[in-house]
Amino acid sequence: MTEKIILAGFGGQGMMLLGKLLAQAAMTDGKYVTYFPSYGTEVRGGTAVYCLIISNEEIFSPLIEEADTLIVMNQPSYQKYKDMVKPDGLLVLNSSMIKSNNLPDVKTYQVPATEIASKLGNVLVSNIVMLGAFLAIKKLFSAHLILEQLQAMLKGKKGNLFSLNKQALESGMQVIKTV
Amino acid sequence: MKDRLPGGISIMKQLLTGNEAAAEAAIQAGCRYYYGYPITPQNELINYMSTRMPEVGGAFIQAESEIAAISMVHGSAAAGGRAMTSSSSPGISLKQEGISYLAGSELPCVIVNIQRGGPGLGDISASQADYFQAVKGGGHGDYHTIVLAPCSVQEMADLVYDAFDLADKYRNPVIILGDAQVGQLMEPVEFHKKPKKNLPAKSWALTGAEGRKKNVIKSFYPVKGQLEEFNAHLQRKYRTIEEHEVRYEAINIHKADVILVAYGTSARICKEVVKKSQQYKFKVGMVRPVTLWPFPKEIIRKVSERVECILTVEMSAGQMVEDVKLAVEGRCPVHFYGRTGGGVPTSLEIIRKIVEIVPDNRAANTLLQLAAVK
Amino acid sequence: MHTIYEKPKSFIDTPTHFCPGCGHGIVLRMIAEIIDAWGIRGKTIGLAPVGCAVLAYNYLDIDMCEAAHGRPPAVATGIKRVHPDHVVFAYQGDGDLAAIGTAEIIHAANRGENITFIFVNNAVYGMTSGQMAPTTLLRQKTVTTPSGRDPINSGHPIRVCELLAVLDGSSYLERVSLSSPENIRKTKKAIEKGFKTQMEKKGFSLIEILSPCPIYWRMDANEAMKYIDEEMTRTFPLGVVKDWEHKN
Ligand SMILES: Cc1ncc(C[n+]2csc(CCOP(=O)(O)OP(=O)(O)O)c2C)c(N)n1
Numbered sequence: 001m002t003e004k005i006i007l008a009g010f011g012g013q014g015m016m017l018l019g020k021l022l023a024q025a026a027m028t029d030g031k032y033v034t035y036f037p038s039y040g041t042e043v044r045g046g047t048a049v050y051c052l053i054i055s056n057e058e059i060f061s062p063l064i065e066e067a068d069t070l071i072v073m074n075q076p077s078y079q080k081y082k083d084m085v086k087p088d089g090l091l092v093l094n095s096s097m098i099k100s101n102n103l104p105d106v107k108t109y110q111v112p113a114t115e116i117a118s119k120l121g122n123v124l125v126s127n128i129v130m131l132g133a134f135l136a137i138k139k140l141f142s143a144h145l146i147l148e149q150l151q152a153m154l155k156g157k158k159g160n161l162f163s164l165n166k167q168a169l170e171s172g173m174q175v176i177k178t179v
Numbered sequence: 180m181k182d183r184l185p186g187g188i189s190i191m192k193q194l195l196t197g198n199e200a201a202a203e204a205a206i207q208a209g210c211r212y213y214y215g216y217p218i219t220p221q222n223e224l225i226n227y228m229s230t231r232m233p234e235v236g237g238a239f240i241q242a243e244s245e246i247a248a249i250s251m252v253h254g255s256a257a258a259g260g261r262a263m264t265s266s267s268s269p270g271i272s273l274k275q276e277g278i279s280y281l282a283g284s285e286l287p288c289v290i291v292n293i294q295r296g297g298p299g300l301g302d303i304s305a306s307q308a309d310y311f312q313a314v315k316g317g318g319h320g321d322y323h324t325i326v327l328a329p330c331s332v333q334e335m336a337d338l339v340y341d342a343f344d345l346a347d348k349y350r351n352p353v354i355i356l357g358d359a360q361v362g363q364l365m366e367p368v369e370f371h372k373k374p375k376k377n378l379p380a381k382s383w384a385l386t387g388a389e390g391r392k393k394n395v396i397k398s399f400y401p402v403k404g405q406l407e408e409f410n411a412h413l414q415r416k417y418r419t420i421e422e423h424e425v426r427y428e429a430i431n432i433h434k435a436d437v438i439l440v441a442y443g444t445s446a447r448i449c450k451e452v453v454k455k456s457q458q459y460k461f462k463v464g465m466v467r468p469v470t471l472w473p474f475p476k477e478i479i480r481k482v483s484e485r486v487e488c489i490l491t492v493e494m495s496a497g498q499m500v501e502d503v504k505l506a507v508e509g510r511c512p513v514h515f516y517g518r519t520g521g522g523v524p525t526s527l528e529i530i531r532k533i534v535e536i537v538p539d540n541r542a543a544n545t546l547l548q549l550a551a552v553k
Numbered sequence: 554m555h556t557i558y559e560k561p562k563s564f565i566d567t568p569t570h571f572c573p574g575c576g577h578g579i580v581l582r583m584i585a586e587i588i589d590a591w592g593i594r595g596k597t598i599g600l601a602p603v604g605c606a607v608l609a610y611n612y613l614d615i616d617m618c619e620a621a622h623g624r625p626p627a628v629a630t631g632i633k634r635v636h637p638d639h640v641v642f643a644y645q646g647d648g649d650l651a652a653i654g655t656a657e658i659i660h661a662a663n664r665g666e667n668i669t670f671i672f673v674n675n676a677v678y679g680m681t682s683g684q685m686a687p688t689t690l691l692r693q694k695t696v697t698t699p700s701g702r703d704p705i706n707s708g709h710p711i712r713v714c715e716l717l718a719v720l721d722g723s724s725y726l727e728r729v730s731l732s733s734p735e736n737i738r739k740t741k742k743a744i745e746k747g748f749k750t751q752m753e754k755k756g757f758s759l760i761e762i763l764s765p766c767p768i769y770w771r772m773d774a775n776e777a778m779k780y781i782d783e784e785m786t787r788t789f790p791l792g793v794v795k796d797w798e799h800k801n
């Protein structure tokens with residue numbers, strides 16, 4: 001098993017955390033994992049993109065030329081990376097912020113992550129909604145394993161953050177189950 | 180491992196960037212003096228140290244410049260402390276003055292270079308274009324630093340740990356030559372506590388001359404003849420290092436038709452080509468130098484006696500390839516494939532290059548088959 | 554139709570790379586306005602810093618030169634020797650000017666170089682992700698002062714204008730801020746005065762501009778403006794620090 005995932009959004013949409021949770025889960029699960037941020041030039045703003053590879057075998061290059069999965073949060077990132085998905089790959093997009101009438105010819109799930117997150121009371125958890133959706137589709141790890149990682153990361157932070165994130169994860173999973 | 184990390188994580192395996200792993204390994208190796216200056220792509224290292232050093236009672240200073248930082252290292256090393264600085268290419272250029280003085284004063288220290296694209300301000304993506312600077316001196320004078328090149332986060336941790344011992348053993352600066360990829364990549368890493376080595380006591384260190392003859396740390400030898408004598412001593416030390424400290428990884432060199440030579444990030448990609456080729460008739464092997472100085476000349480000379488040719492792969496316009504040629508001394512053709520300015524070679528590019536340099540159907544067929552396997 | 558607002562001609566119409574609420578864009582725009590108004594585009598040469606404003610040459614449609622981190626005063630000196638009658642200015646951040654480039658700015662001032670320095674003090678290293686700058690306030694949290702700047706290990710905020718004022722070579726030094734429309738107008742006046750100082754060959758001028766970095770101050774744009782007024786100006790009082798026209 002090798003799963004190559006590209007995560008893209010603009011800085012501040014929490015793609016770093018989304019990938020880190022998956023990477024931590026993979027590590028805990030005894031898998032090989034590489035997680036690599038690739039910035040543009042030494043300037044701010046714009047797109048944040050991360051390459052995450054999870055495998056049962058040694059991973060050589062941490063860069064991704066063809067992705068099994070693209071999880072994407074906003075329009076510019078979508079335009080930039082949509083063609084990097086393999087023909088039999090998976091596209092999970094934040095339909096609250098991405099509008100497109102000619103989607104690439106790959107299996108696509110549209111998740112209104114920003115809307116769901118604002119309904120939960122905090123747009124900042126839209127990344128976790130996306131993570132929930134991805135978990136429900138690919139079932140790489142159990143929700144329990146991810147929640148464990150989240151708990152460890154949020155340790156020491158204010159108490160209700162965990163329950164908010166948990167709700168976000170579950171809502172994301174629910175979206176997939178109901179489509 | 181009981182030591183607490185920022186964030187309170189205390190599990191055995193941790194997911195860290197290469198930069199953070201370098202910082203943590205330094206702390207675990209007993210480094211208590213770190214001086215740095217921000218620069219991308221090594222910021223995770225200085226940022227980590229700013230939290231971690233105070234936790235272990237060590238010194239952290241964000242210096243006013245890289246020149247100041249390396250000179251602070253000079254001071255702490257002279258006083259007998261385990262000291263480190265880190266930067267990326269433009270900042271390492273500024274440190275060259277200090278590195279020459281450290282080498283000339285025979286002071287142990289560790290310098291991390293997370294290389295980025297140059298020349299000048301260049302960009303912040305991965306590069307291996309500082310090979311000459313690291314391996315051939317960089318600063319003025321006839322000196323060498325020991326240069327170690329990690330290709331993964333785990334190896335970053337292991338080599339930084341060893342670097343402090345090597346520095347102390349030979350009273351010599353050690354450079355860790357990484358790049359933006361190995362610095363910013365996150366991978367699982369474990370910190371192995373290693374048994375303490377028997378290192379010579381630092382009787383030369385400045386501690387106050389209580390009850391003993393004074394110690395002076397210097398590189399100035401104005402009396403005619405003295406400097407030549409000192410240089411001869413340095414050269415003897417360098418020969419000893421060349422004899423004892425060469426490290427490399429050799430993969431499938433015995434059955435190989437072609438040998439790849441690559442270090443660090445580009446070696447990871449070469450390894451993919453090597454591994455894939457094993458199921459076919461035409462075989463690719465690899466020598467990955469771990470010490471860039473001392474350079475693994477012997478093994479490269481040996482393989483050159485048998486293989487059809489050698490291909491050196493670098494993220495530069497061709498620097499290490501010169502040392503490969505010096506080791507091969509014409510025994511077989513030495514080719515080069517490189518990318519610059521943030522370009523990272525892909526396995527497909529390397530395969531195409533092999534097909535080009537081995538104009539023989541056997542190679543072409545096997546390798547193109549190989550390229551088709553994703 | 555009557556135009557009430559126009560993009561300065563020397564300002565290039567291109568997407569900005571600055572974060573929302575950043576001060577750099579405002580300052581660069583004002584420089585372009587002055588160059589237009591005074592018609593000096595043909596005899597102005599700028600120095601871009603290594604910092605968030607490194608791409609200044611993408612915004613200003615004038616001749617510009619890069620310099621290594623901290624070295625603009627020295628590179629500007631070299632340019633000024635070739636073109637003594639041109640308007641030469643260097644745009645620098647606080648890390649660039651007051652940390653790694655301290656020697657260069659002090660000696661440019663000491664030589665009384667007839668050059669104008671636009672010094673953007675945002676109390677952090679923006680470009681490298683928010684580390685301490687020499688101008689970081691005491692107790693201010695940054696990436697490398699996670700528990701706040703402590704003078705015992707990290708020293709005190711450097712007041713650049715006051716530091717340069719004691720040198721006989723400096724002629725005009727003023728500290729301004731971007732915290733309100735009124736303060737922005739004052740900033741523009743100060744930059745004009747800096748250019749005037751140079752054009753009348755009165756020597757070294759430096760305008761220190763307190764400028765918001767909402768991203769690494771971890772605030773929104775409004776809070777950042779308030780922070781300048783309520784916190785920064787306590788360490789960095791606004792006003793003219795030295796003026797050749799009004800020697801006392
Ligand atoms: C020799 C060297 N050291 C370090 C750097 C990395 N670097 C780029 S910008 C910068 C500091 C930026 O801070 P400042 O001057 O305050 O400008 P700001 O981004 O805050 O506007 C540093 C340290 C570099 N490019 N060259």
Ligand code: SF4
Nearest residue numbers: 571572575605679766
């Ligand atoms: S990091 Fe700060 S100084 Fe840099 S562009 Fe963003 S707001 Fe401006």
Ligand SMILES: [Mg+2]
Nearest residue numbers: 646647677679
């Ligand atoms: Mg600054």
